[in-house]
Amino acid sequence: MLAADNLALMRGGREVVTGLSAALKPGTITAIVGPNGAGKSSLLLGLAGLLAPASGSVTLDGEILARLHPRVRAQSIGYLPQAPDIAWDVAVEALVALGRLPWRDRGTAAIEAALVALDLEPLRHRPVSQLSGGERARVLLARVLAGEPRWILADEPLAALDLAHQLSLIAHLKACARPENGAAQGVVVVLHDLGLAMNHADRVLVMKDGHLIADGPPNIALAPQVIAQGWGVRARWLGDPGAQALIVGEEPEQADGG
Numbered sequence: 001m002l003a004a005d006n007l008a009l010m011r012g013g014r015e016v017v018t019g020l021s022a023a024l025k026p027g028t029i030t031a032i033v034g035p036n037g038a039g040k041s042s043l044l045l046g047l048a049g050l051l052a053p054a055s056g057s058v059t060l061d062g063e064i065l066a067r068l069h070p071r072v073r074a075q076s077i078g079y080l081p082q083a084p085d086i087a088w089d090v091a092v093e094a095l096v097a098l099g100r101l102p103w104r105d106r107g108t109a110a111i112e113a114a115l116v117a118l119d120l121e122p123l124r125h126r127p128v129s130q131l132s133g134g135e136r137a138r139v140l141l142a143r144v145l146a147g148e149p150r151w152i153l154a155d156e157p158l159a160a161l162d163l164a165h166q167l168s169l170i171a172h173l174k175a176c177a178r179p180e181n182g183a184a185q186g187v188v189v190v191l192h193d194l195g196l197a198m199n200h201a202d203r204v205l206v207m208k209d210g211h212l213i214a215d216g217p218p219n220i221a222l223a224p225q226v227i228a229q230g231w232g233v234r235a236r237w238l239g240d241p242g243a244q245a246l247i248v249g250e251e252p253e254q255a256d257g258g
């Protein structure tokens with residue numbers, strides 16, 4: 001269990017996450033959504049142990065995250081930042097292999113599985129500087145997957161991907177959360193696309209101004225009144241469960257429920 005308890009996070013001298021509590025379970029895909037500046041990336045940093053709590057706590061299986069040895073933490077939690085820089089101009093397979101650093105092994109099978117999962121075999125010998133933005137995003141995510149962390153925390157992992165690669169990555173993340181064999185991983189993703197959250201997440205946390213305004217299964221957490229409250233937009237869902245599309249109308253004069 002990865003849990004935030006009454007968590008407050010500060011950035012630039014300002015509280016950007018306030019009194020947030022959520023206990024996340026392995027075996028589920030949790031989507032964090034909300035308008036720009038709501039605190040989603042900050043929360044993910046806090047859950048990854050990369051932004052220290054101003055108050056409250058983040059725990060991994062009951063242990064305060066900050067007290068874990070950095071290597072144990074890196075083995076347990078794989079974090080993919082939003083629009084990350086690539087500091088090394090190496091071949092794709094060498095960059096993906098860096099995901100094994102916390103384990104200090106070669107982990108060849110895990111590296112190969114990550115290359116396959118992200119459809120990177122044809123690119124494995126290419127220098128990362130010569131890749132498109134979406135290809136680079138897949139390499140960086142493959143690096144996280146190669147580390148076989150118990151928790152995958154990814155900030156907008158789908159944003160740069162084309163439709164086919166989005167769908168195959170979602171399928172892969174679902175397989176991580178519900179593997180046929182072996183231990184289930186926990187998957188936490190920041191998403192802007194509410195349709196992806198509605199159709200693929202098990203649980204959705206909706207943030208606004210550093211607070212949770214909804215937390216639950218997608219059909220509850222992404223109900224039209226929550227969307228009105230969070231984004232100030234009138235919207236409704238069309239279609240069958242698992243294949244719903246958000247229809248956005250004109251801005252409401254007054255947000256329902258907000």
Ligand SMILES: Nc1ncnc2c1ncn2[C@@H]1O[C@H](COP(=O)(O)OP(=O)(O)OP(=O)(O)O)[C@@H](O)[C@H]1O
Nearest residue numbers: 011012013016034035036037038039040041042043
């Ligand atoms: N490095 C920083 N220093 C100071 N303030 C920051 C920093 N990064 C983010 N903030 C502020 O913290 C608040 C939350 O930012 P955060 O990046 O967590 O939001 P977000 O919900 O992920 O937004 P977006 O959807 O735009 O990516 C914002 O008000 C932002 O301006």
